Amino acid sequence: MKSIKIGDICSENRVVTVPVSTKTKTLVDIFNRNNIQSIVVLKEEQTAGLVMRDKLFYRLGSRFGYNLYMQKNVEAVMDSEPLIIDFEESILKVSKIAMKRPQEKIYDSIIITKNDKYYGILSIKDLLIEVSELKIETAKNANPLTGLPGNLSIESEIKERIRREEKFSVLYLDLDNFKAYNDSYGYRKGDQVINYTAEVLNNCAQKMVTNTFVGHIGGDDFVIITAAEDDQYLAEVIIEEFDRGIRNFFKNKDLLRGYIVCLDRQHQIVNTPLTSISIAIVSNSDRKLKNHLEISDRAAELKKKVKEMPGSNFIKDRRMKTTNGEFELC
Template sequence: MNKKSILIVDDNRLSRTVLRDILIDAGYNIYEAQNGEEALKIYKSNYPDMVILDVVMPGLSGFDLLKILRDDEENLLVPVILLTSKNDFEEKLRGLELGADAYITKPFNEKELLIQVKNLFQRIEHNRMANPLTGLRGNIDIKYEIRRRIKSGNLYAVLYIDLDHFKSYNDYYGFSRGDKVIKQTSRILTDALDKCGNTKDFLGHIGGDDFIIVTTPDKIDVMCNYIIKKFDEDIKRLYDDDDMARGYIEILNRRGEVQRFPLISISIAVITNEHRKFENELEISEVAAEIKRKLKSMNGSKYLKDRRKD
């Protein structure tokens, strides 16, 4: 998976350098800002996974920046650690009231810093209601991620991914083997991001056999083709040999009639802001629903991009 990124905001160059070296050695990607104004620009362009923020800075103070971040709903889940050279209880209370997650007093201990960062990431991930089956981020993060992309004004692509004939597989083989299909799909999508995507691409699990990827338009073709090829190869291993040889499974319906269902395939509905503007995530999901209905009328694994203009 992609490395976690941390934005360090401190007007003291030496302090930034020490923090940067420690965190890079620990495997994190680092952004740096020397004041609050610069930090806001970097934040809106890169959306780091954590902010380490000095309290006392000229101009926009650490408290001012923290309040700006927390006033925006999309930033509520981003962990913030405050740094200060003072050991002031009232100052600490103010920071916590504004929404800071942790507080470290300078000069800081390297081991303490790394433990704070690691524990905070673990706690935030646990509280984000990740899907229990796949461990992928759930609907709260999905909503925030799409809102962020819309607000950024940059080009983005949203891939809505679901499985065809998964219910018949579940009914035929049982939920335990159905869960294996979901986990395998999760691994394929994770690999697709690592091999074909950008550093800040997003993967979420809506629920059941529905997933979502947020990437950029230039990655659509290579990513979708990778997912389809890998899925069609791997799904064969999750069928019994006899069913695989036939190329379908047979299930009795409620009327006692035998119905044939083809092997599970994967469908990807692609929506971008290249030719049309979206105001919120609901507008995107409505277009995705239209594309998914068209995909359901097509056989096999496939992807379809919405090319309509405003």
């Protein structure tokens, strides 16, 4: 699914902020004059707390509440531990975090920070609308077998990261000797292996701290887009998890001998190694990448090289820009 930063959809202008010295009476006046649901409390440029309209008026409406709180500072009525999220987090990750809050806080606004300073705020309503629209958009282009985003979403994700001038890597993944597996075990078992691969990629992507996108080009070809500094670690984790579980899809006799006996394209009996995974990594950490086509072309070169290696492996594009503007492989 396309990764959208939470900071891109939060509100900077429609939010009222007040200093910690503000009286509760002032908060009441602000809420009465404005159609807003929350007020952010700041101490200099740092978030000190959050006041939700419904909770404040509920507290003031309790017995002795009005007399008890109206002349006190905002600290007496604010939530000093609101949900605070960094600008760079994906909306999907934030939605999961928000929904795991205690029941009494589940509809409270989310505070967004950038460079450790207050940036803006996001209501749960706006978050859920954005998530719903994103899921609808993704579903339209999803692979029917795995449910993963397809080529249009992959292209859009790459374009967006280039636009943001992010340092990112694209991992192109495909299965080795998958045709032999399909021919020997049948397409139903082949589909199970494809779904297993998608599950492995999703599981590994969710372990990453940075935004990581998983897409399905088609067949046994997949794509992962992640932060440049995480690419090799992610590739290693994927290979480890894939190799550990792929054995469950083979018969014992094939596992014992380490290969499948099948017919090649010339209808000759051949011994084909067990299914493994190959990963080609293209990154803009050392050079500028203009578009998804340039990335795809370079990945195609790398895939040929990595598939020459036995078993599951990955290879990374390490071409560096020289003084004359050309690129050489390091």
